[in-house]
Amino acid sequence: MNRAALFVLADGRFPAGGHAHSGGAEPAVAAGRITDAASLERFCRGRLHTAGLVAAGLAAAAADGHDPLALDAAADARTPAPALRTTARKLGRQMMRAARATWPSAALDDLAAARPHGAHQPVVLGLAARAAGLTPLDAAHAAAYEAVSGPATAVVRLLSLDPFDATAVLARLAPDQDRTAAAAVAATRRIPAEGLDALPAASAPLLDITAEQHAAWPVRLFAS
């Protein structure tokens, strides 16, 4: 157990491709749903309790040692939008590269061999956390933080939003992130009795719809 590794893994500068993605913030800005810090906070809270919770559950379960290929299938089942599946696997492949170089592990090598074009990113994130000696709760925290920090960073670029305001949004969401990570771990504990169906399956239909639309934009700043 090495808590400092969590900072390495959750750092926005961890070279796993996240910087090119807005987590659905770009279409939300274009549609006028995010215009300022208050609307960014509402967007992030919604994403945290849906996509963020699902990601945190998958990451916690992977960090807990559950079968990553079964978790990858569970992630597919929880990701109905093809554009978001593509994005999750692309980011999973990039996370895999960075994680294998950072925390070499046979478990990461095995998943990379089984999914050469990428497993779902939260699964890889959880396995990376495990390789780094972190706990399922740490992995859930990393996934939850990523669910809100990505959009916040993107909106600073998209709206020229004051970066202090964007960071304050992330700080105000900290209690929600704690609750999300705790709920993810609680769900993971039910897996032995209930199987992977115990993992959260919250959905955000608007994020799904706008992700498909955004993927078809001819000109965009972010990949997703």
Place this chain on the structure above:
Amino acid sequence: MHRDHALDATFPHRHTYSAAAPTRPDGTRRALRIGLGGPVGTGKTATVAALCRALRDELSLAVVTNDIYTREDAEFLLREAVLPPDRIAAVETGACPHTAIRDDISANLEAVEDLEEHAGPLDLILVESGGDNLTATFSKGLVDAQIFVIDVSGGDDIPRKGGPGITTADLLVVNKTDLAPYVGVDLDTMARDAEAQRGPRPVLFTSLTSEGGVKPVADWTRERLTTWTTAPTT
């Protein structure tokens, strides 16, 4: 020594995560990777297009673009039909090409590997950065050599100002020399300042709009490729 051997047994392929190794997992030599960076509008994409036309009959090559907006440069290359579509890949950079070519190269490495897998074996991959600023440079984990492209219309004081791109690139290209008389630029001054900043590293002056304008850059690329293919792989 002992420790390394233990790691090798546990993680036999760990050296392939990045560009540092000159070979593919199967032991054959991978393609030489050359990055092209420089400020907006200096002729990077035009240089890539001209290089493709000059070299495509003698080499197996592919291009990765890093756009500020999605696919703009890739689509220019497709329209110009300098290479078949399966040899051009566009990396989306989230408005920050310099991040994608230097700080977080994961998407670019994947694009390079996918090109080698689908269109390979390749001799040369050109990795183009979207127009950025004077500090933009490529990671050594991504490319083997880099070209920095500036032009005379940016002002003849650019070489004097320096910056990592100007001073450290393996080749500095000063493009649009045909415009020098119209923008009041003294090419001799630019050459002197560049030499002061770069020492022995080469500087080439080009006018891509003229017939054979890219030839000096193509010749430099051929030399790099010869060095690359004759170097030992172990």
